[in-house]
Amino acid sequence: MINSHDILETINMIDNENLDVRTITMGISLLDCIDSDITKSCQKLYDKICRYAGSLVRTGEDISKEYGIPIIHKRIAVTPIAMLAAACPGNDPVKFAKALDKAADTIGVNFVGGYSALVHKGFAPGDYALIDSIPEALASTEKVCSSVNIGSTKAGINMDAVAKMGKVILKSAALTADRDCIGAAKLVVFCNAPEDNPFMAGAFHGPGEPDCVINVGVSGPGVVRAALAKAGDCNITEVADIVKKTAFKITRMGQLVAKEASRRLSVPFGIVDLSLAPTPAIGDSVAYILEEMGLEQCGAHGTTACLALLNDAVKKGGVMASSHVGGLSGAFIPVTEDAGMIEAARSKALSLTKLEAMTAVCSVGLDMIAIPGDTTPEIISGIIADEAAIGMVNSKTTAVRLIPAIGKKAGEELCFGGLLGNGPVMDINRKSPARFISRGGRIPAPMQSLKN
C-alpha cells in the first residue's frame, strides 16, 4: 500500500512547488515528404504531421487529468528541413516554415522545432538556402523554431558556419525588432546537438531516429529547492543525495507519462530528458537552488561548483528512474526564463563571463541572453565559437541562444512574456574578434574525438 506521507508529498510538489512534466514532444520523420516540387513537399509535410500528431494535444490533456500531473507543453520536432530543401533547389525554404506553422496551428501545439541544418563538417545542398532564410522564416511564423549545428567533438567546428550564424542571429532580431526581437529567441546554435531533444527551441528529429517517437522532458527546480530548504544546514554530500532522490521521483513521473503517452498514441517511446527546466514563475528557478545551496546570489564565486554538483546529481538520480535517457539531460540556465537568473543579471551579480564558465558544467549553454543591439556579427560569432569550443572539447552539448536587443543598450529590458520571460540586456566585451572570424575554415576535431 502507498503510505499517506508519500501521497501528501506528491500533492504538495504539484500544488506548491511547480512540479510538472514540461513537454511531450513527438518526433516525426519527414524524409518521406521530400519532393522536387516544394508545394507538393509542403502538402505532404502538413498531411503527415496532422495525421501523426492529430490527437497529441488531447492525449496529453487526458493523461494530465487522470494522473493529476500538469503537462505544460505538447510539441512537435521534425527532420531538419534543410534535408527537404535540398531536393528543391532555387525555391524559398520559408514555404516549409509556413507549412509547419500551419500544421502546428491545426493540431494545437505551441511550438514546432526542426527548421534546422546540420553543418558541423560543411554545407550540403539545401543548407545555405535554409540558413539564409532563417530570419525571414522566424519573422513570418509564430510557432516555428530553428536550430543549426555548427560543431561536434567528432567533426570539429565549422568556422564558416560560425561566421554566418553571427549575421543570421542579428538579422533574426532585426526583422522582429517590433516584437522585442523574438525571432532570435527561437533560434539556437548548437555544438554536439542531440537528435532526440524534446525541449525548444533546439528540438529536431535527427536522421537516425525512427519514423515517429515520443520524447518527454521533465522539470521541477522548485521541488529540488524545497527539498534542500527542508534539509537545512546539512553537508554538501547530503545535498547531492537529496538532489538525487528528488530527481529520481521527478523522472519516474516523467517515465510514467512517457510510457502512457506512447501506449495511447501507439508511437514508440524514445527517451526521457532529465532536465531541470526553469520558468519565470516564482519558485521555479534553477538559480534559487544554487542560492539554497549557500550562495548569496547566483553568479557569486562558487556558482560553477554548485551547478556542477546539481547537474551531476540530477543525472545520477534520474538515470535509474527511466529505461531510456537522452536529450539534453541536466540543469538549464536560460537567463530570461529563470526568476533568480533575471534578478542576478539585473543586479550584475551574474555576468556573461560567469555564465560562460557555468556552461562548461550545465546541460546546455548560453541560453536566452539579451545583448546590446549594436553588437557586431563578428562578436556574436566569437561568442558562438567560444561556446562551441567548450562543447567540442568536453564532449557535451553546448548551445547559444542570444537575443540582440535592437535599439537597446546594456541595462535596458526585453520582455517576451509567457515562458520566454523577460530580462535585462547584458554587457559584452567589445574587443573585436573580426580577423579570427573572417579566416573561415574548420577547427580540427580534438584528441578527445579519437576514441576508437
Next chain:
Amino acid sequence: MNAVITVLGKDTVGILAKVSSECAKVDVNILEVTQSVLQGMFAMIMFVDISKCTVPFSQLVDSLTASGEQMGVKIHVMHEDIFNAMHKI
C-alpha cells in the same frame, strides 16, 4: 484499477459523507480511508476502486473537484500509478 482521492482543507461537518456519496452515485467502491485532523486542518486519503465507475474518470475528477470547491476544501483525484511510480522502486 485504483485511484486515490485526497481531501485537504479546513475541517467542516460532512466532508466524508459528501465524498462517499459522490463515489457511491457512480459505483466507485471505497477500499480504505485514513483521515486526520491537525489543528483544525483536515486531511483525508481515500483509496477507491474505479474499475466499475459508471462515468469517465475525467468526469469523476471534475465532479469531485467541484464539490471540494463548494465545501471550501481541495480535492485531488489521481490514478494510483503516479504514487507507485514516484515512491516505489
